[in-house]
Structures are given as structure tokens and as C-alpha cells.
Amino acid sequence: MSKLTRLAETLRKEDVGRIRVNEPMSKHTTIRIGGPADLLIEPKNTKSLRKIMKAIYEHDVKWRAIGRGSNLLVSDKGIDGVVIKLGKGMDDLELNGTELRVAGGHSLIKLVAFISKEGLSGFEFAGGIPGSVGGAVYMNAGAHGSEISDILTKALVLFKDGRLEWLTNEEMEFSYRTSILQQRSGIVVVAIFDLKKGNKDSIIAEMNKNKDYRSDTQPWKEPCCGSVFRNPLPNHAGKLVEQSGLKGHQIGGAQISNMHGNFIVNVGGAKADDVLALINLVKKTVKNRYDIDLQTEVEIVYE
Known part of the structure; x- marks a missing residue:
């Protein structure tokens, strides 16, 4: 029995969420390309995610995490090991005044729309950006001169050994479209953002303007993977x-x-x-x- 088969059996007994074998990644990337993942697992909550990571570590199996697949090109040969897909069950949201606590699997588009309607400013730049909150933090997503690092206070990260650790904005080592998580493999479980109160109508208008600009200038109605290259500033x-x-x-x-x-x-x-x-x-x-x-x-x- 292979390590992956034993891992799948262990996780099914733990009832950690949906587990699929040889799952085509073309179903999970926005460009609709990608061969099969040996195992694709969708944890049903944070507790399940920790169990999954612990089991992966113990079985010594390769893994990677994805969100909504909007910044991903997967080989037609597929992915060896486990793909952990964050989505439903990992999309909690809690708003306390101007502090936003949101799980890594939450849709960024839905989050931006919600926050704008609450009359809170900070996310307008992200109007229309696809993907998950965790992916946005991982990549330090940005547009229109603003980026995630401008508003993130800290992130709760799950590392491969099962350890949960809060990383501050400074510890995330953000730079243009990068973060420390591109060197240290980890999953953004929770992100906390510091927002500002503002005029709801103005915030919604700005968010919609950015969303419309993206829709008018970028081919998101076709299967694509988003921006392919980093801008070599000051060039584009x-x-x-x-x-x-x-x-x-x-x-x-x-x-x-x-x-x-x-x-x-x-x-x-x-x-x-x-x-x-x-x-x-x-x-x-x-x-x-x-x-x-x-x-x-x-x-x-x-x-």
C-alpha cells in the first residue's frame, strides 16, 4: 500500500472533508488547464485542516495549497502528492468595528463587496480581483497603487509541521507581489485587516470603478490565469x-x-x-x- 493510499484512508476515518483521488486540476484553475492531483482535499474547517497537515507530515507526502486557482498554471502531467483546496468551511468572517478577521478560503471578490457596503475603506483597490484571501496575502495582491500589505495587521499561518503561528505585517516580509510564504511553505488560515470608516457611497463607487476597469481591460470572461508577469517597474x-x-x-x-x-x-x-x-x-x-x-x-x- 502506498503512502498516499494510507494517507487517504487515515483522513477518511478522521472525516476531515471531501477527498478526491486523481482529480483533474483543470477543474480547479481559472485557465482550465492541469492534469490530475494524486489527492485533492477540501477541509471542512480549520480543525480538519490541522489534522490534514499533521497526517501529511507524518506520512511524509508532498503537498501544496490552493485557493480559487486564479494565479496557477499546472502541468498536464498533474501534481504529485496532495493538493489542499481552501474554500467552503474555511471562509469565516468576523467584523469588529474597523478590524476585519477573515479566513483564508474566503472569496476576495465577495469580501470586497461586503466591506464596501459596510462603509469601510481599504479594500477598494481589490474590486474585481479574483482568488481567495489566503492567496491574496501569499502574493501580496495589489492594484491601482495599493496592495494587501497596506491593510494587513497579521496573519495566522499553518506550517507543514502542524504549527500555527501569528506573523505580523513586518514578519510577512512583503514586497512587490511577494511575501515570506513564498520561501516558508505555509497556509494562511486567518488574516486580520485594519480598515477605516468612510462614506459608503464613495467607497462603493471607487470599488465599482476599479471592478469595471478590470472588466473592461482584462479578459476575465475567458479562461485565463491572471497577470502572467510581474511588472518590471517603472515599465509594465x-x-x-x-x-x-x-x-x-x-x-x-x-x-x-x-x-x-x-x-x-x-x-x-x-x-x-x-x-x-x-x-x-x-x-x-x-x-x-x-x-x-x-x-x-x-x-x-x-x-
């Missing part, structure tokens, strides 16, 4: 792609969006290798034209 990746004449360029079923140069869309039957080929083409072209080394923002999982 999308502009460099456009100036290089690559918008609309297609390999297999993957295409550089005609709407935004920093997006790759699945126009039908795209493979992960198609997307990766486009990424490498863009990197090579921009390097040759502008002597700029583009770095990917999307997380690429090729086991």
Missing part, C-alpha cells in the same frame, strides 16, 4: 508585450490576449506546454528588444 509587462507585437500571438490553444498583453487565455483545448511556450517566447522577445528580464507572477507547477 503588458505594454512591453504589446510594443513587441505579440498581442494575439497563439501557440496551440493558448493565446496572448488581444485585450491585455499580460494575459494568456485558453481559447480552446490549451495545454500547459502551450502556455509555457508563450511565456518563454515573451521572455525571449522582451529580453532581446529591451534587455529586460521578465519574471512570472503566475505560479507554475511542473513536477
Whole structure:
């Protein structure tokens, strides 16, 4: 009996949540690409998540966590080991005055809409950003000159040995689209944000303006994985792609969006290798034209 089979049996006895074997990751990524994960587990609450992590540690199995799959490119060969998907059951929310406590599996889009209607300011920049709260903290998501690190007070992180630890804003070591969690493997269980009271109508208007801008300029109505490259500030990746004449360029079923140069869309039957080929083409072209080394923002999982 393999380690994974024993792990699955252990976790089923513990009733930790939904467990699926050889689950296609194409069902769990916004670009609709990805081969099977050996095990995909959706914990039903934080207690279950800790049991899952403890069992993974004891069985010495590879793992990774995902939220809503909006910043993820998974190989067509799939993912070895366990994928922990945070969602329902890991989406609690508690508001005390201007302090917001929210679980890592909560939808960022739903959170921003809720907070705006409460007349609290701080999340307007995130209007229309897909994904989960945990993923947003992990990546230090941002837009319109603001980012998660501007409002996060601390985060409760579950590490692979089962240890829960509160990390302050400073301890998260935030920088542009990065955090310490990209070096120390951990799962954001809870995030606490410090918001400000404001005019509800103005906050909602600002949130909607940002959401509409995203809808009008980015191809979220098509399967895609979000911004592919980090902006090499003061330049912008999308502009460099456009100036290089690559918008609309297609390999297999993957295409550089005609709407935004920093997006790759699945126009039908795209493979992960198609997307990766486009990424490498863009990197090579921009390097040759502008002597700029583009770095990917999307997380690429090729086991």
C-alpha cells in the first residue's frame, strides 16, 4: 500500500472533508488547464485542516495549497502528492468595528463587496480581483497603487509541521507581489485587516470603478490565469508585450490576449506546454528588444 493510499484512508476515518483521488486540476484553475492531483482535499474547517497537515507530515507526502486557482498554471502531467483546496468551511468572517478577521478560503471578490457596503475603506483597490484571501496575502495582491500589505495587521499561518503561528505585517516580509510564504511553505488560515470608516457611497463607487476597469481591460470572461508577469517597474509587462507585437500571438490553444498583453487565455483545448511556450517566447522577445528580464507572477507547477 502506498503512502498516499494510507494517507487517504487515515483522513477518511478522521472525516476531515471531501477527498478526491486523481482529480483533474483543470477543474480547479481559472485557465482550465492541469492534469490530475494524486489527492485533492477540501477541509471542512480549520480543525480538519490541522489534522490534514499533521497526517501529511507524518506520512511524509508532498503537498501544496490552493485557493480559487486564479494565479496557477499546472502541468498536464498533474501534481504529485496532495493538493489542499481552501474554500467552503474555511471562509469565516468576523467584523469588529474597523478590524476585519477573515479566513483564508474566503472569496476576495465577495469580501470586497461586503466591506464596501459596510462603509469601510481599504479594500477598494481589490474590486474585481479574483482568488481567495489566503492567496491574496501569499502574493501580496495589489492594484491601482495599493496592495494587501497596506491593510494587513497579521496573519495566522499553518506550517507543514502542524504549527500555527501569528506573523505580523513586518514578519510577512512583503514586497512587490511577494511575501515570506513564498520561501516558508505555509497556509494562511486567518488574516486580520485594519480598515477605516468612510462614506459608503464613495467607497462603493471607487470599488465599482476599479471592478469595471478590470472588466473592461482584462479578459476575465475567458479562461485565463491572471497577470502572467510581474511588472518590471517603472515599465509594465503588458505594454512591453504589446510594443513587441505579440498581442494575439497563439501557440496551440493558448493565446496572448488581444485585450491585455499580460494575459494568456485558453481559447480552446490549451495545454500547459502551450502556455509555457508563450511565456518563454515573451521572455525571449522582451529580453532581446529591451534587455529586460521578465519574471512570472503566475505560479507554475511542473513536477
